[in-house]
Amino acid sequence: MTNLEVFNNLNKQLFNGSTKFFDDAFETIFDTWSKVQSFPFYNVVKYSKGKYAIEMGLAGYNKENVLVEVKDGILTVEGKVDDKNVDYVQKGLAFRQFFKQFELAKDVVVDEAEMKDGLLKIKFGYNEPKEIEGVKIDIK
Template sequence: MTTFDFAPLWRSSIGFDRLFNLVDAAQRANEETFPMYNIERVGDDRYQISLALAGFSPDNISVTAEQNVLTVEGRKDEQHRDFVYQGISGRAFKRQFNLEEHVQVTGAHFDNGLLQIGLIREVPEVMKPRKIEIGRSDQQRVEKLPSQAA
């Protein structure tokens, strides 16, 4: 695994904290494998995250959206069972997804062992590109700069 040392950048950069934190979180996320998930684009500005949570119930799962981070946590009640073989994981987990500033969570649905979380990207009108009309004038408005004699 390749790791990056951002210390030189921290010393000489201002305002890039979030970017460095995202890169660091992405490196750590590659190490985690549970639970498995998909991120799907379902429209121009709509997304869906699906997490495979076999053995969990909606009561064991918590979904929290705070600032630019979506957190999904799961914890099963401790039950003593005598498994001959246990292939379905029941361990506690915490999975975080970094969201762009204008991405909002629209809801969550649990069905057949899949937790599906809907997301929408809503860019405010002031940040959207807009067409600027160019006015016409019957008169030419050319301002001459005063000439500077040497």
């Protein structure tokens, strides 16, 4: 068995086609699963207690060609490229469409997204669950 085969087998066993950001022991903020793919590269950054951001490297993309949407507990980031009107003499830079989804836990709220210097930053946090007050039931 080659090293590549060993790596591929281990990768399948560990990730089962998915990547999980946080496990329950690490301040479960949202249960995130994303298909394993290499583009776009991203970081998850913790700014303070309960405040996080996903940073995606999107050099060459502009905000008009990137969609950030939350629907039914799924954060979707999608990028499209429109270079049909460009007559390349030589093409050394690769721009491609991409699609990433992250499943959010029920208490996660996406605050904002901003694109600056080729970096898309999606800020989010979570609402602390409120304590459920007891209800007194009168006995008849």
